[in-house]
Amino acid sequence: MGTADDTSEGEGHNLPATEDWPRGFGEASWWPFISAAGAAGLYLGAALFFLGHGDIELVPPSAGPIVFIASAGLFLLGLFGWLYHAYVADYWSRGSDSRDSGSLRFGMLLFLGTEIATFGAGFIYFFFIRVGTWPPGELPHLLSSLVLINTGLLVASSFTVHFAEISLRKDNRKGFLGLLGVTLLLGIVFIGGQVFEYYTFIIEEGFTLTDGIFASAFFSLTGLHGLHVTLGAILLGIVFVRGLAGQYTAERHTSVSTVSMYWHFVDVVWLFLVVVLYVGGAA
Structure with a gap:
């Protein structure tokens, strides 16, 4: 049924x-x-x-x-x-009932609201430890070129997914698939960059989750964000495969819109992480 x-x-x-x-x-x-x-x-x-x-x-x-x-x-x-x-x-x-589409978008907004609360708790913890004696021990070099490159990639992916949605609304299927594929690729490269950063910190520099209060905040927040980006990449992959199957039109694009909302959310959270953790931690 x-x-x-x-x-x-x-x-x-x-x-x-x-x-x-x-x-x-x-x-x-x-x-x-x-x-x-x-x-x-x-x-x-x-x-x-x-x-x-x-x-x-x-x-x-x-x-x-x-x-x-x-x-x-x-x-x-x-x-x-x-x-x-x-x-x-x-x-x-x-x-393609607009009421159902609106309900699904509203559901995504509620979900993102819970995510804001989750990340907010992590940021509050960091602000709490940041007002104490700083730095709390020896810290690795945080604001590296890899972080800046990864940030540029994720910001660029927000633009590509936005214009992918616009292309679909204009019934430009080729442009939609091309830009969505670029977004997915940028997301995968970002995840690879974060894995490499973890490898550098943990294996080469010996900076791990148990190395003090800053390490716990750093790995908890960046790891949680990495999990969300990975989920976002999976969702983009699903949308991309469904797009190849011709399941989206200018009138039927609810899942494209909601996944786009989610991807913009993880991008904004990353910018906060860079400013608070990487810049704020090194200051």
Whole structure:
């Protein structure tokens, strides 16, 4: 039963919803709760990591990384299921109801609101430690050319995804696919740059998560952002493949718009990270 033609009366809400979710806000789904459980597990994994690497090992050292990796997988699984049933399942059988599109965009705004709160908590922690004695130990060279290049790549990707959406709205399918492909490539290169930065800090310089309060803030915030960029790249990849299949038109582009909103969000967060962590930490 498709979303558009599921109009029978007298049927209760399906929990968890499968084929007929979402339809406005009337249907329920377990997927957001799965994502929330995964997100909570990330914090639990981080806590277990510190408990397992202190002067007294309260838990096995491997407990934190295992819980963190499993929670990240659960978080991504929940988001995939949520987005799949929202944007992919029964795509061709659904209509282009502007009310449904507005509901999905509003849902993305609510999701981004929770993300702002999550990153905000991390920034508040950094501001709290920043007002104390600074620097709190020896810090590595933070504001490198790699950071500046990565920043330029991510800022450029915001422009390419924006003009990709404009091209689609103008029914320029070739321009849409080309610019979206460039955005995806820039995102992948950015992720590779951040992995290389972590390699330099951890392997070559010995700067790790346990090296003081700044290290915990740095790796927590940049790692959380890297996870979001990775998710964004996955979403861009899904949209790109669906674009190749001809599933978007000037009238049907809700998932393109919402993914674009998400990508702009991770770009803005990165600019804050550069100013606060890299520039502020080195000052």
